[in-house]
Amino acid sequence: MNVKANYFHLRKGKCMKTLKSSLFIVIVFIFVVVPGVFSAAQTEQTSPAIQPSLKEYRIVRSVSEEAHACIECHAEESEGIVADWxxxxxxxxxxxxxxxxxxxxxxxxxxxxxxxxxxxxxxAIVSPKDCSRCHPAEAAQHAQSKHAHTLELIWKIDPWLNDGMNNNIERQTGCHHCHGSIVKIQDGTIDADTWPNVGVGRINPDGSRGSCSSCHTRHKFSLAEARKPETCGQCHLGPDHPQAEVFAESKHGAIYEAEGDEWNWNAAPGTWTPGVDYRTPTCSVCHMSGAKQIAGTHDVTERLAWETQAPLTVRPNEFAAWPAHTNWQEERKKMETICLACHSPAWTQGHFTLFDEAVVNYNDNYYKPMKRLTDELYEKKLLSNEKNLDERLEIDMYELWHHEGRRARFGAAMMAPDYAWWHGFYELKKRCMVIEEQVEALLQSGKPGNVFKVKSSDGNTIKPDFDR
Ligand code: HEC
Ligand code: HEC
Ligand code: HEC
Ligand code: HEC
Ligand code: HEC
Ligand code: HEC
Ligand code: HEC
Ligand code: HEC
Incomplete structure (x- = not known):
């Protein structure tokens, strides 16, 4: 007996009586069978440390005729949607x-x-505010995460946008698909320039920020999908934030690849247990899911002790463009507790000691000295301050922190030696040579370098009104 079967009755034109009796069975299923399954799942729970989050299920109505009409017609119009649902x-x-x-x-x-x-x-838009009616905790955590605020944040700091260095189509097909768009409505129709979009920092017409659809695709809203690294890897990949590749290369990723098919991806929320349901962590395990006494979270800023994507690595609460509400020592403890589900304290601390040293090495031996050199050129007017990214040396400085500088830090954070060294520190050394060579040449000649007319650098530089 399941809901889907009901709708097959419906479509074949069975009378309302059949419908009402099958609905009755559905309701019995929900009130009697489902709670039974839940409590069974809880007693079977093997790890006593996990506290399954308690939830109230208030299903106090049946399905109205109005709601049936949607399903009935859409089963003809868009059967894929109804099948997923x-x-x-x-x-x-x-x-x-x-x-x-x-x-x-x-x-x-x-x-x-x-x-x-x-x-x-x-x-058509189902915003985090809509989901919050039934999932208030997840929505509140998402709302305070960096994910939900990323569009405003990138407008604060990014030269591609603020100096107009790329145009609208480049932003729409690139940045906005990951960071989100500001969805606009014109005469009851969604502006095609801003939609479809499931970027993680989408700004919705109801004013809410973010998008649950970034990780939960309609209409299955599958937990298994959200827990797998491919979901995060849609945005977290490439030369500047290769977390997907970093994970794939790690021992954790290799074991996921070898035997992940046999793991239990569908455990109920709050009960997904290290060692029982899976053998190595995915992105979700380290950054979002609960384990041991650490509660799950939809705020991905939690559990972080550094801003390893920034030019100069700082603590999350010191990140000027978007200071986190967190205390890094506490967040580091939470991350370490996740590791302790499968590793000893010595192994865990050893890992973090090396990671922290790699961060300091990047800051002190690569970023700071190159920054000092290029700052001097700006002072001497040998580099132009007018726009960023239109001089050769500016691109080299950008790639130094944004590409190899990040890769070195991410490789060290997430156990990927090839990223830490070959795509990271090794490339940093080479980039520093290129930068130093150009700095010397400019100082010797005493003449400013070339300022290029960058292609399609006619982008809009008016900051969107985020508080509308
Ligand atoms: C009689 C058939 C019919 C019924 C009943 C119906 N729909 Fe639709 N629906 C359609 C068709 C056809 C489209 C595509 C038309 C369009 O958007 O131009 C559509 C589109 C949609 C869209 C996408 C709109 C967009 O702007 O992209 C949503 C969401 C939707 N329906 C939800 C519902 C809901 C919820 C109900 C129940 C209240 C419902 N539908 C009832 C036929 C129906
Ligand atoms: C749990 C909430 C939820 C339920 C239930 C739900 N939808 Fe949706 N639907 C969404 C979300 C989320 C999107 C993606 C839009 C967004 O990101 O805001 C969406 C998108 C759509 C779209 C436009 C997507 C496209 O690819 O064109 C249609 C049409 C639609 N839903 C119809 C339906 C129909 C019909 C049903 C019932 C069988 C249904 N939805 C049930 C949340 C829901
Ligand atoms: C009217 C209430 C309601 C709304 C609105 C709603 N949900 Fe749900 N959702 C539920 C209930 C009830 C469950 C089943 C109980 C559970 O596992 O939490 C559920 C379960 C889920 C699950 C877990 C699925 C699983 O396999 O265990 C996800 C993920 C989810 N919802 C996401 C969303 C998202 C995203 C939205 C908005 C697009 C949304 N929900 C809107 C009531 C709702
Ligand atoms: C493939 C998806 C994707 C695209 C396309 C993309 N980004 Fe990002 N961006 C990300 C991810 C993921 C991060 C997070 C990096 C991290 O923390 O490791 C990020 C980080 C950033 C940051 C750093 C924010 C901070 O907290 O310091 C800025 C600024 C930024 N992106 C701007 C842009 C702009 C502007 C564009 C288009 C020109 C763009 N991004 C295109 C996914 C993307
Ligand atoms: C960055 C990706 C991401 C986004 C964005 C996201 N989720 Fe989730 N969500 C997950 C992951 C991963 C899990 C599985 C956590 C676990 O293992 O228990 C999850 C689990 C859930 C669950 C099951 C209960 C729980 O908390 O574990 C619900 C309900 C849910 N999400 C709702 C939402 C809603 C509502 C939004 C938007 C406000 C949202 N999610 C946005 C990744 C995301
Ligand atoms: C639709 C694209 C998208 C998806 C999917 C996505 N992210 Fe992100 N994520 C981003 C962007 C963009 C940023 C950068 C936010 C910023 O710095 O402005 C980011 C930032 C982060 C951060 C850094 C937060 C901080 O405070 O510095 C973490 C950690 C993270 N994501 C984890 C995840 C995990 C885990 C998943 C999968 C469960 C995931 N993300 C899925 C786009 C995405
Ligand atoms: C074994 C645990 C683990 C796994 C698996 C893992 N991460 Fe991480 N991640 C970390 C640690 C530890 C850090 C550094 C935390 C800190 O700041 O101290 C980190 C840092 C990050 C950051 C940088 C945040 C910032 O802005 O500084 C992002 C983004 C991120 N991870 C995303 C992902 C994604 C996406 C995946 C999966 C493809 C993933 N992580 C898999 C543990 C993990
Ligand atoms: C669900 C269990 C689990 C969790 C949680 C987990 N790991 Fe692992 N980890 C493993 C397994 C299994 C291996 C493979 C051990 C081996 O090589 O025999 C491994 C391997 C490693 C390695 C070895 C990498 C190499 O290339 O030699 C490091 C380092 C590591 N983990 C660190 C961490 C850190 C740090 C965390 C927390 C942020 C963490 N792990 C969380 C299960 C886990």
């Missing part, structure tokens, strides 16, 4: 299309085209 926990918990897509009468994002089909106002 039928396979989700939501369907099994009586959460329908209407619960997520119904719009309020005053919402700006009501689909006008859809009003011509049915009277119920619906919106």
């Amino acid at each position: 039928s396979a989700s926990r939501h369907a099994h918990a009586n959460i329908t299309c209407l619960d997520c897509h119904k719009a309020g009468p005053a919402d700006s994002d009501i689909s006008k085209a859809h009003l011509k089909i049915v009277m119920t106002p619906v919106s």
